[in-house]
Amino acid sequence: MAGEETRERLLDAAEILFADLGFDGVGLRQIAEQAGEAVSSITYHFTSRDGLIKAVIGRRFLPINDERLRLLRAAEYAADNNTPSLPATLDAFLRPPLMALDKHTAAILPILASSFTNMTQVAESHRGAFREMIEYFLPRIRKHCPQIDNIEFVWRLHFIIGMLVRCLQSMHKTGEDSPDSEQRDALVRQLTHSAQALLSAPHAEDAVPKLVEPIQEIILSILQESADA
Amino acid sequence: MAGEETRERLLDAAEILFADLGFDGVGLRQIAEQAGEAVSSITYHFTSRDGLIKAVIGRRFLPINDERLRLLRAAEYAADNNTPSLPATLDAFLRPPLMALDKHTAAILPILASSFTNMTQVAESHRGAFREMIEYFLPRIRKHCPQIDNIEFVWRLHFIIGMLVRCLQSMHKTGEDSPDSEQRDALVRQLTHSAQALLSAPHAEDAVPKLVEPIQEIILSILQESADA
DNA sequence: GTCTATATGTGGATAGAC
DNA sequence: GTCTATCCACATATAGAC
Known part of the structure; x- marks a missing residue:
C-alpha cells in the first residue's frame, strides 16, 4: 500500500509547516511540495483542508x-x-x-x-x-x-x-x-x-x-x- | 479633516472583526465594508495590512x-x-x-x-x-x-x-x-x-x-x- | 492512487479618475 | 481623500488522464 506511506508523508509535512507558520500560515501547495506529492493527493486522502488538520491533530x-x-x-x-x-x-x-x-x-x-x-x-x-x-x-x-x-x-x-x-x-x-x-x-x-x-x-x-x-x-x-x- | 474620521472608522471596524475572527480570519474587503469605506482607503491611511494591524494594536x-x-x-x-x-x-x-x-x-x-x-x-x-x-x-x-x-x-x-x-x-x-x-x-x-x-x-x-x-x-x-x- | 490541468473564488496592493 | 476598476498571486477543490 503506497497510499499509506503517502498519507504519512503528507501528515509529517503538514505538521512541520503548521508548527512553523500556524494553521493559517500555510497552504496546500506548500504542504504538497514539502511532502513531494501532488496537491490533489491531500484532497484524496483527507477530503479537505479541514480533514487534514483534524488528522494532524488527532495523531x-x-x-x-x-x-x-x-x-x-x-x-x-x-x-x-x-x-x-x-x-x-x-x-x-x-x-x-x-x-x-x-x-x-x-x-x-x-x-x-x-x-x-x-x-x-x-x-x-x-x-x-x-x-x-x-x-x-x-x-x-x-x-x-x-x-x-x-x-x-x-x-x-x-x-x-x-x-x-x-x-x-x-x-x-x-x-x-x-x-x-x-x-x-x-x-x-x-x-x-x-x-x-x-x-x-x-x-x-x-x-x-x-x-x-x-x-x-x-x-x-x-x-x-x-x-x- | 474628514480623513481623521475615516481613519477612526476603519480602526473601529478592524478591531471588532479581528476580535471575532482573529487577525488571519478577516480580509481588507470585509473591514472596508464594515466601515462603510473603500478598500483602498485602508492602504491610503495605513500603507498596508500590517500597518493597519499595528495601528489597531497601538491604540x-x-x-x-x-x-x-x-x-x-x-x-x-x-x-x-x-x-x-x-x-x-x-x-x-x-x-x-x-x-x-x-x-x-x-x-x-x-x-x-x-x-x-x-x-x-x-x-x-x-x-x-x-x-x-x-x-x-x-x-x-x-x-x-x-x-x-x-x-x-x-x-x-x-x-x-x-x-x-x-x-x-x-x-x-x-x-x-x-x-x-x-x-x-x-x-x-x-x-x-x-x-x-x-x-x-x-x-x-x-x-x-x-x-x-x-x-x-x-x-x-x-x-x-x-x-x- | 497519483498525477496534470483547470475551475472558481479571494487575498492584498495599485493606478488613475474625480 | 476617496472612489472604481483592475492586476496578480495564491487559495481550495475538482475533473479526468494514466
Whole structure:
C-alpha cells in the first residue's frame, strides 16, 4: 500500500509547516511540495483542508491522553491507598504534553492543551477520548484542594492550563531543535511545583466570578457525578 | 479633516472583526465594508495590512500601560515606605487589561498580554513604552519573592502571563456583550490571589531550566540594573 | 492512487479618475 | 481623500488522464 506511506508523508509535512507558520500560515501547495506529492493527493486522502488538520491533530492527541492516564494509574498503583500526592497527580497531567514537544508537534500542542477548557478546537472528532481523560483526572485533582469551592476550582484549572500553554509556546520558540530531555524534565517539575502551589492556596475570600462557558457546566457535572458516586 | 474620521472608522471596524475572527480570519474587503469605506482607503491611511494591524494594536496598548503605571504609583503613594503589598502590585499589573476588555478589544488583549514575555508581536513600534513599563514593574514585583532566584522568577512570570492570557480569552468567549464590571472585578481578585500564591511559593528544589529566549536576557538585565542601583 | 490541468473564488496592493 | 476598476498571486477543490 503506497497510499499509506503517502498519507504519512503528507501528515509529517503538514505538521512541520503548521508548527512553523500556524494553521493559517500555510497552504496546500506548500504542504504538497514539502511532502513531494501532488496537491490533489491531500484532497484524496483527507477530503479537505479541514480533514487534514483534524488528522494532524488527532495523531498526537490520543497518544498524549493515553500517556496521561497511564502515568496516573501507575502513580496510583505505587501510592498508599491508591491516592498519589497532588504533585504526582499534576505531573501525570502536565508531563506528557511537555515531553512530547518537539519541533514537529510544537504547533499542535498548545491547541491540545487549550482543549482542556475549550472543547471547540479539538472538538467533535476526539471528544470521546478527551472526556474519558478529564473524567478520570478531575475528581483526583479535586480532592487535594477541599478548601475552595467548585467554581474557584474551575478558575484555577483555567490558570494551570494557561501556564501549560505558555510553557509549550515558550519552548517552541526557544529551541530551534528539540530541547534536551533534561531541560524538559526540569521544566515539568517547575510547572508542577507552581501548579501545586496554586491549587493549595487558600480560598480567595472575595466573590468568585461565575463562568458562562459551556465547559464550566461539563466540569461541574463531572465533579457532581463523582461526588455522588 | 474628514480623513481623521475615516481613519477612526476603519480602526473601529478592524478591531471588532479581528476580535471575532482573529487577525488571519478577516480580509481588507470585509473591514472596508464594515466601515462603510473603500478598500483602498485602508492602504491610503495605513500603507498596508500590517500597518493597519499595528495601528489597531497601538491604540489599546499605550493606554493600558499608562493605567498600569498610574495604578502602581497610586498604590506606592498610599503605602507605607512607598512599598505596596505584592497583591496590590500585581493588581496594578493585571487589572488594566482585564478591565479594558470589551467586545472591541477582545482579540487585541491576549496579544498585548503575551508581549510581556514575547517582544515579537507588539515589537518595534511600541517597544519604548513597553520597556518603560516593565522596567518599573519588574524590580517591584521581584522584591516580594526573595526566596527564589532570578531564573525561577522569570519562569513564574511566564506562568502568570499564561494565566492572564487565559482569562482574557475565556472572557472573550464567555460574554457576547461585555461582562459587567462587578464580574470583572471579581476575576481580577481571583487572578491576583492566585498569582500571589504562585510567587510566594517556596523554591522548587529541583533544577531550574534555563531559558534561551531573548526576553530572558532582557528581564535579567533589568533585574541586574535595579540590583546595582 | 497519483498525477496534470483547470475551475472558481479571494487575498492584498495599485493606478488613475474625480 | 476617496472612489472604481483592475492586476496578480495564491487559495481550495475538482475533473479526468494514466
